[in-house]
Amino acid sequence: MAEQAAPRRADARRNEKALLDAAAAAFVAAGVEAPVRDIAARAGVGVGTVYRHFPTRADLVVAVYRHQVEACAEAGATLLAEEASPYAALARWIDLFVDFLVTKHGLAAALHSDGGQFDALHAYFLDRLLPVGTTLLDAAVASGEIRPGLRAYELMRGVGNLCIGADSDPGYDARRLVGLLIAGLRRAD
Amino acid sequence: MAEQAAPRRADARRNEKALLDAAAAAFVAAGVEAPVRDIAARAGVGVGTVYRHFPTRADLVVAVYRHQVEACAEAGATLLAEEASPYAALARWIDLFVDFLVTKHGLAAALHSDGGQFDALHAYFLDRLLPVGTTLLDAAVASGEIRPGLRAYELMRGVGNLCIGADSDPGYDARRLVGLLIAGLRRAD
DNA sequence: TACGATACGGAACAGCGTTCCGTTTAGCAA
DNA sequence: TTGCTAAACGGAACGCTGTTCCGTATCGTA
Known part of the structure; x- marks a missing residue:
């Protein structure tokens, strides 16, 4: 049950956090169907990074x-x-x-x-x-x-x-x- | 209230009928969001013809x-x-x-x-x-x-x-x- | 400092709606 | 029958999606 801090690279952890914040903002502004590119842009990452962290859109929404x-x-x-x-x-x-x-x-x-x-x-x-x-x-x-x-x-x-x-x-x-x-x-x- | 047969060209009337039949079939098979290209293909016409007869998808569904x-x-x-x-x-x-x-x-x-x-x-x-x-x-x-x-x-x-x-x-x-x-x-x- | 694993970025592809315009054809008049 | 014109057609092309893929950059470590 404890929040297991996964032993990943620092940039990966940073980007995941940035993506969560960006997605939350995008969902408020444009709904949960906000374009992946928009979310990536808000987070300052490429779309590939979005899919690497959250393979499906549902994963992102759930998170x-x-x-x-x-x-x-x-x-x-x-x-x-x-x-x-x-x-x-x-x-x-x-x-x-x-x-x-x-x-x-x-x-x-x-x-x-x-x-x-x-x-x-x-x-x-x-x-x-x-x-x-x-x-x-x-x-x-x-x-x-x-x-x-x-x-x-x-x-x-x-x-x-x-x-x-x-x-x-x-x-x-x-x-x-x-x-x-x-x-x-x-x-x- | 009477069905006013619009004085249009014969091929236009034919295609409208074909599109209605094709759309009905496509809606049954794939729902009302069936791709326009599919409907056009079923009717044997080009996509341009679909839009000419039914400017928006809603017009087609209503019809x-x-x-x-x-x-x-x-x-x-x-x-x-x-x-x-x-x-x-x-x-x-x-x-x-x-x-x-x-x-x-x-x-x-x-x-x-x-x-x-x-x-x-x-x-x-x-x-x-x-x-x-x-x-x-x-x-x-x-x-x-x-x-x-x-x-x-x-x-x-x-x-x-x-x-x-x-x-x-x-x-x-x-x-x-x-x-x-x-x-x-x-x-x- | 050098190196390998990890992660990144964005070009590329596929599927969709929609527009646009060159081509075809129906209907009519001569 | 032929010729003409307006009406209608077809589909290439564009823009916007999601998704994949791989060359490149970066992190963490030896």
């Missing part, structure tokens, strides 16, 4: 957002322990997830893009967040607050989809629609 | 799916008249919309793509379907079945988003999630 995804994953257990009910915890956790997605230009769209470009990104999100979602969903089913039968994968996929384009369209409030979706989960009495 | 969008739009009034309640009519109409989207490879994604590539497509869908959605939504609010405050644009945008990737992912059932969203619309008693 940039890893901390925030980890934080979201870890928040699950905390919420379940602290909120008034499992359903409330689930709702709050989904809010965190939505806030993360809508503030990252184009990330939600990339997450579900058809091309195999972002498969590793998709896989990473699933690996880290799906177990948390499953735990929260199971708890809410067990407490009788929501109807059973929906898998966490579908829920999170649906929530992710609802976040697509939430930036860049002032007339569309993803949070509100996600709220309706979560409301629809409640057990019909 | 291919126009009939089905019209049918969906027209179904709104029928459902409102025939279903047991406005909410039931709304639900059935949304089902029609979802069925249309999920069976058209990549159409939902294109509808909300960030690039200005499909703006005209977006606009066409809005022009034809938004009034219908507004009517159904208003009726369901008036009948007291659903909570007020959600604009038809947001609802349809959300539904469209939920349909993204519904093909090509067997583990994701867009219809179910749309159902939950519609359920979430019900007035909380």
